[in-house]
Amino acid sequence: MGRLTPGAPHVPLRHNRPFLLLWSGAALSLLGSRVTGVAYPLVVLWHTGDPLVMSAVSFAALLPLLLVQLPAGVLVDRVDRRRLMLGCEAARAVALAGVVAVLAAGRFSAVLLAAVAFLETSLAVVYRLAERGAVRNVVPAEQLATALSRNEARGRAAVLLGQPGGVLLQSAARWAPFLFSALAGLASLAALLLIRGRFQERRTAPPGSPRAELAEGLRWLWRQRFLRAALGFVAGGNLLLQILPLALYVLVEEEGRARSAVAVIVAAGGAGGIAGALGGTWWLRRITLRTVLIGGLAHWAVLIGAMVTTSHPLALGALFAGCGYLTGVFGVAAAVQQIRTTPDALQGRVAATSQLVATGANVLGVLVGGLALDAFGATPVFGLLGAAMAVLAAAAAATPALHDDPAPPPRPRAPTDTPPKETDDGRQRTP
Structure with a gap:
């Protein structure tokens, strides 16, 4: 369209x-x-x-x-x-x-x-x-x-x-x-x-060298103070969340519970993620991206910290569902901000850089998680993760760049039921 x-x-x-x-x-x-x-x-x-x-x-x-x-x-x-x-x-x-x-x-x-x-x-x-x-x-x-x-x-x-x-x-x-x-x-x-x-939009400028184009995308992202700072905190959150399922697996083994409990808990987290993704737009219409970021980190800290107090599969499933919900909201917020603010001609490079930062954080999280679980066991690691999330939330609240948060997007107009017409180039227009 x-x-x-x-x-x-x-x-x-x-x-x-x-x-x-x-x-x-x-x-x-x-x-x-x-x-x-x-x-x-x-x-x-x-x-x-x-x-x-x-x-x-x-x-x-x-x-x-x-x-x-x-x-x-x-x-x-x-x-x-x-x-x-x-x-x-x-x-x-x-x-x-x-x-x-x-x-x-x-x-x-x-x-x-x-x-x-x-x-x-x-x-x-x-x-x-x-x-x-x-x-x-x-x-x-x-x-x-x-x-x-x-x-x-x-x-x-x-x-x-x-x-x-x-x-x-x-x-x-x-x-x-x-x-x-x-x-x-x-x-x-x-x-x-x-x-x-x-x-994509029509491109009139001839392409430069791949290295120059990559540098152009990196420079553009670096100049976006809010997006750059938010990406750093999202990467930190991803690193900590990557350790969470590993700690769950170890806890199930330590407690001697049936391995089917892992499937139940992971499924609850997945269902929470779907609900959060579907509800992400609702939150973005009512609160700023800065509030989504800081509030999400703070709520993650509470939910993960609460995992120290229980090993019951149903309780852990509920906490994992809450974490998954927040992850879904985060995913929507990050995608909306990146796609809405990035020029069409830079979409691939900016999205790739963002994904690379997130992927690198995931890989590092697996390595750090293995070392921490080997040294402390599952329950103490839940406590450490909760505390680290709380530190991230406090740091985000104190970061000046996040005060540049753009206003929440306007509410969409009521849709019309009139079907669209297509132009000769395949784009759609309303009557």
């Missing part, structure tokens, strides 16, 4: 055909990635019984999150986003079809799996950065927050469904998860083909 002029009526998202196709195609693509993300280590372990080989393949699947983000951001800002997404899905389907053929023939190659895992994650990074930049070009500005809220909920639902789905498909046939993901990629490709119009 093209940008609408101020005051023009617009259709609800449920009638916005380009957005619905983009959303559903990306949902299938993301679900397929989550299914294979579980399948890679399982198929390696079942074929070799070697945890070291399993770890190597899992590492290959995660490595692009550190290596590919920044080059992918430059690529997304240099070429046509729609064509780039089509190429990613086609290449992913072909690579996964190769894995299906090898496994269905009764053969196995850890090197092949590692290479395909690296390629699939690399393509997924490019696809998601392009899709993130495309959203603002298929919905009007007034609906951007709602659209991103639905995108955030979509991602959390994919995690919630993809992990058990991958295990179930793997149990049916070792090649089944990869076939499912390949078909999901083809369905996503078909959805993209049905969308007419552009996924």
Whole structure:
């Protein structure tokens, strides 16, 4: 949908055909990635019984999150986003079809799996950065927050469904998860083909060198005082939250509880994340981004600190659901602020830099969490995490750059039920 002029009526998202196709195609693509993300280590372990080989393949699947983000951001800002997404899905389907053929023939190659895992994650990074930049070009500005809220909920639902789905498909046939993901990629490709119009604004300036363009994106992000400061605190929160599930696993082992308790607690956290993503727009209409950031950190501190007092699965599930809710709200707030304030021509590079900071924090969180749990055990680590979150909240409240918080976005106009008309270039306009 093209940008609408101020005051023009617009259709609800449920009638916005380009957005619905983009959303559903990306949902299938993301679900397929989550299914294979579980399948890679399982198929390696079942074929070799070697945890070291399993770890190597899992590492290959995660490595692009550190290596590919920044080059992918430059690529997304240099070429046509729609064509780039089509190429990613086609290449992913072909690579996964190769894995299906090898496994269905009764053969196995850890090197092949590692290479395909690296390629699939690399393509997924490019696809998601392009899709993130495309959203603002298929919905009007007034609906951007709602659209991103639905995108955030979509991602959390994919995690919630993809992990058990991958295990179930793997149990049916070792090649089944990869076939499912390949078909999901083809369905996503078909959805993209049905969308007419552009996924970016017209670009008139000739592209510079990739290094210069990357530096341009980094300079722009560095000059945004609020966004830069907020990103630092989000990265700190991500680091601490990455330790949380590890502490849960250790606590379950320490207490001698059934491992099914982990599934219940993690599912509660996932459900809370979906609810938070869907409710993120409601909060953004009523409070400032600064309040979301500081209040979220403070509430995380309370919820995680309360985990020191209990080991009961239902109580932990409720606390994890609360943490998940806040994470969902944070995801929406971060996406809205980044996409709304970043020029279209810089969307890929700025989003890639933000994702790289968050990904690096996650990797560091795993390392720090392992050391802390080995030294102190689960319950003391919950206390340390709660205290660290409280320190982050206090630091955020005292940070001058966060006082530049922009005003909350205006409430959207009441939608009209009049269907949109399409112009010759595929963009939509209201009568």
